[in-house]
Amino acid sequence: MVYQARWIDRFLPSTCLLCGAAASIGLDACADCIADLPENGPACTACAMPLPEPGLCGACLRSPPRVSASYCAFRYTYPVRELLLRFKGGGDLATGRMLTELMARQLAARTCIEGKDWTLVPVPLARERLGVRGFNQAERIARVLGKRLGMQVASHLASRVRTTPDQKGLSAAERRRNLDGAFAVRPCAGKRLLLVDDVMTTGATANALAGAFLAAGAGELRLWCLARAV
Ligand SMILES: [Zn+2]
Ligand SMILES: [Zn+2]
Incomplete structure (x- = not known):
């Protein structure tokens, strides 16, 4: 039966997690729903806040964050916000994986993608929260990105x-x-670390973690998130 289930997986198209139509090959979402997702587009290179064109925003010019660059795949608005709540709050891992696959495709299409000398580090959850949720969403995201982009994950x-x-x-x-x-x-003397999280709100969490890593000798820190609160 297991064999049969795998066979069906491979030859029958899966359905879109957003609308129920047939999904694109290799993804649990259809082309129309993917096209409607709010990609983050041009943004501040340091904090990923949307800007008319890439550069540094006023806040980062005044007070540069500890992470030298941030990349967020989507804006934290409808329907990405609802999908992330399904993933985090509802434990819908397929939805989290689908969004992360799309992020990996965006990253792979960028020429300035960080190379293999960068290590992915998921932002850790408190033990109590991990106990309630049963998984760390940042770790799930980091593992999919690591696999797709051939990068190490060091939780x-x-x-x-x-x-x-x-x-x-x-x-x-x-x-x-x-x-x-x-x-x-x-x-982590001299290491180049890429922090991974689900949502970036003010950047305070990533900066607190980046500060701890810099104090421990890290060479450079960057941040990747699925979505940016705007
Ligand atoms: Zn759809
Ligand atoms: Zn900024």
């Missing part, structure tokens, strides 16, 4: 040592304070 380099209250509704300064001392990292 063991970072952990959350302190549970931080939910960041929702906090100002940027409050988010920074909330995350002080939240992460523990392993020595």
